[in-house]
Amino acid sequence: xxxxxxxxxxxxxxxxxxxxxxxxxxxxxxxxxxxxxxxxxxxxxxxxxxxxxxxxxxxxxxxxxxxxxxxxxxxxxxxxxxxxxxxxxxxxxxxxxxxxxxxxxxxxxxxxxxxxxxxxxxxxxxxxxxxxxxxxxxxxxxxxxxxxxxxxxxxxxxxxxxxxxxxxxxxxxxxxxxxxxxxxxxxxxxxxxxxxxxxxxxxxxxxxxxxxxxxxxxxxxxxxxxxxxxxxxxxxxxxxxxxxxxxxxxxxxxxxxxxxxxxxxxxxxxxxxxxxxxxxxxx
Amino acid sequence: xxxxxxxxxxxxxxxxxxxxxxxxxxxxxxxxxxxxxxxxxxxxxxxxxxxxxxxxxxxxxxxxxxxxxxxxxxxxxxxxxxxxxxxxxxxxxxxxxxxxxxxxxxxxxxxxxxxxxxxxxxxxxxxxxxxxxxxxxxxxxxxxxxxxxxxxxxxxxxxxxxxxxxxxxxxxxxxxxxxxxxxx
Numbered sequence: 001x002x003x004x005x006x007x008x009x010x011x012x013x014x015x016x017x018x019x020x021x022x023x024x025x026x027x028x029x030x031x032x033x034x035x036x037x038x039x040x041x042x043x044x045x046x047x048x049x050x051x052x053x054x055x056x057x058x059x060x061x062x063x064x065x066x067x068x069x070x071x072x073x074x075x076x077x078x079x080x081x082x083x084x085x086x087x088x089x090x091x092x093x094x095x096x097x098x099x100x101x102x103x104x105x106x107x108x109x110x111x112x113x114x115x116x117x118x119x120x121x122x123x124x125x126x127x128x129x130x131x132x133x134x135x136x137x138x139x140x141x142x143x144x145x146x147x148x149x150x151x152x153x154x155x156x157x158x159x160x161x162x163x164x165x166x167x168x169x170x171x172x173x174x175x176x177x178x179x180x181x182x183x184x185x186x187x188x189x190x191x192x193x194x195x196x197x198x199x200x201x202x203x204x205x206x207x208x209x210x211x212x213x214x215x216x217x218x219x220x221x222x223x224x225x226x227x228x229x230x231x232x233x234x235x236x237x238x239x240x241x242x243x244x245x246x247x248x249x250x251x252x253x254x255x256x257x258x259x260x261x262x263x264x265x266x267x268x269x270x271x272x273x274x275x276x277x278x279x280x281x282x283x
Numbered sequence: 284x285x286x287x288x289x290x291x292x293x294x295x296x297x298x299x300x301x302x303x304x305x306x307x308x309x310x311x312x313x314x315x316x317x318x319x320x321x322x323x324x325x326x327x328x329x330x331x332x333x334x335x336x337x338x339x340x341x342x343x344x345x346x347x348x349x350x351x352x353x354x355x356x357x358x359x360x361x362x363x364x365x366x367x368x369x370x371x372x373x374x375x376x377x378x379x380x381x382x383x384x385x386x387x388x389x390x391x392x393x394x395x396x397x398x399x400x401x402x403x404x405x406x407x408x409x410x411x412x413x414x415x416x417x418x419x420x421x422x423x424x425x426x427x428x429x430x431x432x433x434x435x436x437x438x439x440x441x442x443x444x445x446x447x448x449x450x451x452x453x454x455x456x457x458x459x460x461x462x463x464x465x466x467x
Contacts, residue, residue, distance in 0.1 A: 216343070
């Protein structure tokens with residue numbers, strides 16, 4: 001990271017030297033600001049910054065679809081998510097979960113512990129263990145900082161594209177600039193992560209669900225349900241574009257689990273209280 | 284064998300099959316086990332597309348009856364799916380084929396119960412089959428909604444809330460190590 005930072009600073013200096021002398025907008029002071037900004041952006045993101053970034057990203061998704069207006073549902077999903085996240089190595093993050101009012105079938109994770117799933121996906125679930133499996137998959141993305149790492153790459157590219165113009169003439173605080181770049185990162189949700197990271201989140205997810213006392217096979221049940229939906233359905237478009245084929249995920253997962261979690265398959269399903277909540281939403 | 288014996292035999296077979304069986308379809312090539320455990324005896328294998336009946340669920344397992352193979356045994360839960368009587372899905376016979384239950388037919392029962400709501404103004408909630416979901420454009424063009432973000436933050440759980448949640452759900456935390464994906 002340090003080496004990259006040094007290279008960026010060096011390139012910035014070269015660009016500054018190549019800048020037309022007649023340009024009144026550029027001074028040595030600007031060069032200092034520019035190099036400081038590069039150092040900050042290429043450095044490790046603190047947990048506070050990560051949480052702030054996640055909040056920005058999730059606010060973007062909530063702009064596309066608001067929360068389902070059902071406090072009991074939202075609290076229940078938060079309880080299940082919090083309990084599963086408590087079994088992870090990042091249990092101290094301020095975990096937030098939400099169900100958004102969309103018929104699409106998908107779930108999203110943002111840095112810092114922000115996770116949303118669509119009502120379309122919730123409606124496919126049959127019990128609490130399946131809900132835990134879906135949330136555990138997303139929690140695993142956060143724990144392994146998958147989106148954060150992808151965003152850091154995006155931010156650098158964004159930053160690079162604007163070099164010599166926006167950054168030099170813009171005198172606003174770094175925070176605001178960072179936030180701007182993060183908002184642009186919402187597009188990541190339309191592109192998706194590397195497929196290998198999805199397989200990894202599946203695998204880490206089943207273990208987290210089992211640790212939380214749930215039947216780990218429940219995630220496979222959800223995948224099988226999604227797999228049985230016609231892939232031409234528009235509700236699935238984004239999910240299928242941003243994730244590996246569901247059949248491949250099932251094969252990889254079943255193959256990797258290889259009976260290792262069989263003794264936990266008798267874990268709780270808690271379909272009773274799940275339907276108590278689901279039934280009130282859709283009486 | 285006289286008629287009485289045939290009747291008695293049929294009656295015994297009938298009584299051995301639970302009455303509340305659900306019609307189902309094997310969606311992935313499934314190994315049938317004697318018990319809901321992969322270390323129990325393997326009875327047979329059933330290819331995707333085969334019709335079976337589900338008697339019971341236990342953890343990640345379902346007990347099924349295959350008329351074609353004349354066996355009762357346990358398969359992984361994700362390998363079979365219930366077929367609801369209102370609409371029988373199309374069946375393709377190749378194993379592990381994707382999306383072989385045509386459309387959302389299998390979920391028609393759930394769709395009719397889940398997607399109907401007394402609040403007709405919430406059009407996205409009443410979405411049934413084929414209604415547009417959260418599209419790529421909607422995600423890209425969305426403006427941040429800070430009011431909803433604040434709402435989401437208010438629903439966050441806490442250690443205090445966990446006590447009842449864990450007790451009521453009979454949940455026990457276990458120590459289980461992560462493992463890696465197998466190389467292809």
